[in-house]
Amino acid sequence: MDVNKENGVAESSPKIYLDYNATTPLEPSVLTAIHDALRDAWGNPSSSYAAGKKAGHVIKEARLSVANMIGALEGDIIFTSGGTEANNMVIHSALEHFYEFHRERENHISDMKPHVITSNLEHDSIQLPLLHLAEQGKIELTFVPASQDSGAVTTEAILNKVRPSTCLVTVMMANNETGVIQPIENISKAIRGLMKSRLSQEMPRILVHTDAAQAIGKIKVDVNDLEVDYLTVVGHKFYGPRIGALYVRNPTRDTPIHPMFFGGGQERNFRPGTENTGMIAGLGQASQLVVENLDQYHKNMKLIRDYLEVRLKEIFQDKIQVNGKFETSERIPNTCNVSFIGIGLEGRKILATVKRLQASVGAACHSDVVSRPSPILIAIGVPHDIAMNALRLSVGRDTTKEDIDVVVEDLKVAIEGLRHK
Numbered sequence: 001m002d003v004n005k006e007n008g009v010a011e012s013s014p015k016i017y018l019d020y021n022a023t024t025p026l027e028p029s030v031l032t033a034i035h036d037a038l039r040d041a042w043g044n045p046s047s048s049y050a051a052g053k054k055a056g057h058v059i060k061e062a063r064l065s066v067a068n069m070i071g072a073l074e075g076d077i078i079f080t081s082g083g084t085e086a087n088n089m090v091i092h093s094a095l096e097h098f099y100e101f102h103r104e105r106e107n108h109i110s111d112m113k114p115h116v117i118t119s120n121l122e123h124d125s126i127q128l129p130l131l132h133l134a135e136q137g138k139i140e141l142t143f144v145p146a147s148q149d150s151g152a153v154t155t156e157a158i159l160n161k162v163r164p165s166t167c168l169v170t171v172m173m174a175n176n177e178t179g180v181i182q183p184i185e186n187i188s189k190a191i192r193g194l195m196k197s198r199l200s201q202e203m204p205r206i207l208v209h210t211d212a213a214q215a216i217g218k219i220k221v222d223v224n225d226l227e228v229d230y231l232t233v234v235g236h237k238f239y240g241p242r243i244g245a246l247y248v249r250n251p252t253r254d255t256p257i258h259p260m261f262f263g264g265g266q267e268r269n270f271r272p273g274t275e276n277t278g279m280i281a282g283l284g285q286a287s288q289l290v291v292e293n294l295d296q297y298h299k300n301m302k303l304i305r306d307y308l309e310v311r312l313k314e315i316f317q318d319k320i321q322v323n324g325k326f327e328t329s330e331r332i333p334n335t336c337n338v339s340f341i342g343i344g345l346e347g348r349k350i351l352a353t354v355k356r357l358q359a360s361v362g363a364a365c366h367s368d369v370v371s372r373p374s375p376i377l378i379a380i381g382v383p384h385d386i387a388m389n390a391l392r393l394s395v396g397r398d399t400t401k402e403d404i405d406v407v408v409e410d411l412k413v414a415i416e417g418l419r420h421k
């Protein structure tokens with residue numbers, strides 16, 4: 001075994017993964033569900049004979065499990081390829097609804113632009129399609145800045161930006177880098193409170209969406225509490241496969257949904273394409289595990305994340321800053337965003353120096369960007385030099401205190417080495 005000369009850590013020592021917000025491994029029972037569906041339910045779900053019916057039954061069971069996980073009805077769930085597709089589908093549907101509303105009233109839609117309100121904390125799969133549409137001149141777009149006292153947007157700040165042409169408010173339920181939970185229930189209820197007056201003034205309904213990717217499997221997510229019109233489900237954030245689902249409250253009857261592409265009629269024509277039965281089975285099993293174990297998952301992850309922050313404080317004392325930890329907001333239980341104070345301690349340098357830790361400085365989809373601090377940390381008021389030194393540490397269901405002790409020691413040695421370079 002090669003032993004690293006600097007700190008005696010064997011190069012072949014097992015890595016400790018603390019990047020569960022980037023992605024999670026499959027739970028064994030999820031893998032089994034996928035395998036069994038691929039082996040036994042390979043038929044085309046649209047076929048009327050036994051092989052097709054078997055596949056159709058697997059999909060129905062999975063849909064029920066996903067619905068049950070978020071307090072929804074079976075018919076409210078539309079399977080998608082993942083969170084990005086679900087988020088884009090919401091934006092597309094809200095714009096289509098805006099145009100439909102004005103066409104029905106024979107308004108000249110050519111000079112009308114739908115207005116969308118979002119936060120400055122969103123994942124790229126919300127931020128970039130909205131920016132693209134705005135740059136094309138197809139929408140008016142308002143980014144509501146998060147409060148620097150809470151790391152979350154406020155309901156008041158969202159409401160202050162509503163205008164007659166507003167058709168969609170989309171705010172993520174929990175941020176992937178800081179873990180800060182956003183006030184979705186309050187926002188949604190406040191927007192619903194505008195519904196009657198807007199309709200009486202011939203203004204389009206404002207649809208409300210939340211991307212719950214980082215919340216599901218960590219905190220309670222119930223669409224009946226949230227009162228949102230749309231909610232995004234992302235399998236690979238809660239030990240499921242890399243597909244997703246979109247919750248639509250009573251699609252077409254209560255909530256508009258418009259397909260982004262057309263084909264064989266699957267998913268009630270909302271999302272055509274022969275169903276990915278194996279992965280859908282896995283998503284259903286991952287959802288069932290959340291239904292059965294959420295309280296335990298939450299408790300375990302919070303215990304370990306809090307232990308991590310205690311140990312970091314013990315070792316680094318006033319030489320660290322935990323980002324996103326506010327008296328006035330809550331975080332999902334598994335996330336710790338921490339900056340190390342000092343020259344030459346950029347997060348990327350630390351990650352290149354540690355021997356065991358596997359983590360990120362922010363969103364995985366930004367990992368290629370080397371020379372800038374996380375825009376999310378800057379948005380919540382973290383100073384540039386502190387944000388440059390940040391690590392995002394996100395624990396998993398099975399992370400142990402022993403793992404944390406190894407990681408903290410690994411960080412201690414790496415940072416001491418960098419300080420003396």
Ligand SMILES: O=C(O)CC[SeH]
Nearest residue numbers: 021022176363364365
């Ligand atoms: O890493 C994350 O925060 C999510 C995937 Se870009």
